[in-house]
Every structure is written in C-alpha cells, then in structure tokens.
Amino acid sequence: xxxxxxxxxxxxxxxxxxxxxxxxxxxxxxxxxxxxxxxxxxxxxxxxxxxxxxxxxxxxxxxxxxxxxxxxxxxxxxxxxxxxxxxxxxxxxxxxxxxxxxxxxxxxxxxxxxxxxxxxxxxxxxxxxxxxxxxxxxxxxxxxxxxxxxxxxxxxxxxxxxxxxxxxxxxxxxxxxxxxxxxxxxxxxxxxxxxxxxxxxxxxxxxxxxxxxxxxxxxxxxxxxxxxxxxxxxxxxxxxxxxxxxxxxxxxxxxxxxxxxxxxxxxxxxxxxxxxxxxxxxxxxxxxxxxxxxxx
Numbered sequence: 001x002x003x004x005x006x007x008x009x010x011x012x013x014x015x016x017x018x019x020x021x022x023x024x025x026x027x028x029x030x031x032x033x034x035x036x037x038x039x040x041x042x043x044x045x046x047x048x049x050x051x052x053x054x055x056x057x058x059x060x061x062x063x064x065x066x067x068x069x070x071x072x073x074x075x076x077x078x079x080x081x082x083x084x085x086x087x088x089x090x091x092x093x094x095x096x097x098x099x100x101x102x103x104x105x106x107x108x109x110x111x112x113x114x115x116x117x118x119x120x121x122x123x124x125x126x127x128x129x130x131x132x133x134x135x136x137x138x139x140x141x142x143x144x145x146x147x148x149x150x151x152x153x154x155x156x157x158x159x160x161x162x163x164x165x166x167x168x169x170x171x172x173x174x175x176x177x178x179x180x181x182x183x184x185x186x187x188x189x190x191x192x193x194x195x196x197x198x199x200x201x202x203x204x205x206x207x208x209x210x211x212x213x214x215x216x217x218x219x220x221x222x223x224x225x226x227x228x229x230x231x232x233x234x235x236x237x238x239x240x241x242x243x244x245x246x247x248x249x250x251x252x253x254x255x256x257x258x259x260x261x262x263x264x265x266x267x268x269x270x271x272x273x274x275x276x277x278x279x280x281x282x283x284x285x286x287x288x289x290x291x292x293x294x295x296x
Contacts, residue, residue, distance in 0.1 A: 007036045008057070008066045012081045014073035014097045017048045023072050023095065023108070024048065027115055031055050034119045039063065064088045070118055074098015079251045082128070082153045082273040091125055093118045093276040102195055102290050105276050123276040128192050130272035131156055131213055133250065134265055150250045153273050154193030156266060157249045158238060158258065159185030159218055166221055168241035173234045180241065184219040188236065188266050195287070203227035208283040213268050232268040239263045
C-alpha cells in the first residue's frame with residue numbers, strides 16, 4: 001500500500017516573539033497530534049530560539065510544496081506571507097496578533113478553534129488581487145537606482161523624503177494625463193488595501209470582490225485633489241515632477257525611489273493571493289467588527 005504524502009505547513013510569526021511563543025507551542029502540539037509537520041525558516045527559527053522537536057522542521061526555507069501557511073501575527077506578517085505565496089495557490093490562514101488584523105482569519109481568543117480549523121482544512125478560500133508595479137523604459141532613470149518588478153497585495157505608497165519640499169506628482173491613465181498635484185505623496189491601493197493607508201487619506205473603502213484599484217493623495221495642497229477609483233484594465237503612470245527623488249514602499253516595506261523626472265507604471269492583476277476565511281464570513285461583517293470596535 002502506498003503511503004500518503006507527509007503533510008507540511010509553513011509558519012510565519014509576529015516580529016515580537018514573546019507575543020506568539022505560547023501560541024506556537026499550542027500549534028506545534030496540535031500539529032504533531034494531527035500528523036502535520038511545521039516548517040519554520042532560518043529567520044523564524046533564530047527569532048524564536050527554537051530547538052529540534054517532534055513535528056518541527058527548523059531552518060527550512062519556505063516551500064511551495066505545502067498545503068497551508070499559518071500566520072501568528074498582524075497585517076504586516078500576513079502581507080509578508082501573502083507576498084511569499086503569491087501566485088502559488090497556497091492559502092494563508094492567519095491568527096491575529098496585531099493591532100487590527102483586517103486580513104486575519106481568527107482572533108486570539110478563538111485560537112483553539114482556529115488551529116483545529118487550520119489543521120482540518122475547515123475554511124473557505126478568498127482570492128485577492130494585486131497591483132503590479134514596474135518601471136517603463138525611461139531615459140530619466142538611466143544610471144540610477146531602479147525599482148524592479150514588484151507586487152503589492154495591499155498598497156503602493158509614494159511619498160516625499162523626510163525634510164524635502166512638497167512633491168509634484170502627475171498621473172496618467174492609459175496614456176491620458178488625469179492631473180498634477182502638489183502633495184506629500186500618493187497611495188495606490190487594492191480593495192484589500194483600501195482600508196489601510198488609503199482610508200487614512202480619506203479615500204473610499206472598496207469591498208472585496210470589486211475589480212479595480214484606488215488612487216488617493218497624501219496631504220494634497222489643493223482643494224480639488226480627490227481620490228479616484230480606477231477600472232481594472234486601465235494602466236496608471238505616475239510621473240515625479242519634483243526636483244527631488246520620491247520614496248516608494250510596497251505593502252509597507254521600502255522598495256526604492258522614483259528619481260526626479262522618472263516615472264512608474266501600476267496595473268491591476270486578479271487572483272494573486274489566497275487567504276483563508278471562516279465559513280459564512282463577509283467583508284462587511286469584518287469591516288464592522290474591526291473598525292466599529294476601534295471606534296467604540
């Protein structure tokens with residue numbers, strides 16, 4: 001009789017190991033009982049100070065050949081997991097150990113049930129789109145640091161450097177210039193990311209499942225600069241008209257800069273990341289519970 005293949009799951013944890021140590025011990029215990037091996041890469045192994053134990057595969061590079069990625073952390077850690085498993089079909093099941101955890105599957109008080117669901121595959125899958133950022137051929141970038149091909153599950157933030165003057169940014173859609181704004185920067189957000197930096201800018205919330213993305217401005221020096229929802233097939237081109245370079249962050253992590261006179265292009269791509277959610281969960285319930293709770 002042929003043996004069934006060994007079950008393996010990747011684990012990513014919060015940057016503060018003391019917050020998740022007890023949860024990881026519980027997860028490892030339940031995983032061993034279920035015949036699941038947990039893979040933790042070199043960074044996770046060192047951060048948590050782990051030693052060899054049954055059911056743990058330590059210093060193991062994250063692999064695509066796993067059935068699930070379990071996250072013990074907040075939105076930053078969840079985004080890191082979604083980035084790693086973009087376009088692989090491996091779902092991310094997250095137990096929230098952050099402030100908001102909008103992308104999380106379950107909350108810490110439900111950890112026992114959450115671990116059981118994760119190990120048993122008792123969840124639904126939601127596919128998330130992304131914004132792909134690339135730099136077109138541009139003489140202004142010759143010989144300067146470049147931003148390579150990047151994918152944002154949440155958002156791309158472009159902002160002036162600390163201490164520099166207000167930025168001058170123009171933007172075009174499908175080659176048609178749409179406007180030029182003096183501001184501290186702009187944010188390009190997916191529907192999943194529209195509840196983050198974009199929302200803080202006064203941009204609209206986009207429900208999960210909406211095709212398209214939103215462009216909002218950071219501290220615009222204009223009474224007419226308004227956020228814009230862009231159709232999924234329209235390519236956005238961002239021009240830096242400032243005299244100084246602008247910083248670029250992808251899903252909250254530094255990704256490079258746009259030199260003075262340089263430009264970037266952004267486009268919508270569907271079905272890039274996969275998150276696990278509880279059966280019957282909805283975007284609107286999540287929105288009410290996360291932001292309604294913070295406002296009370």
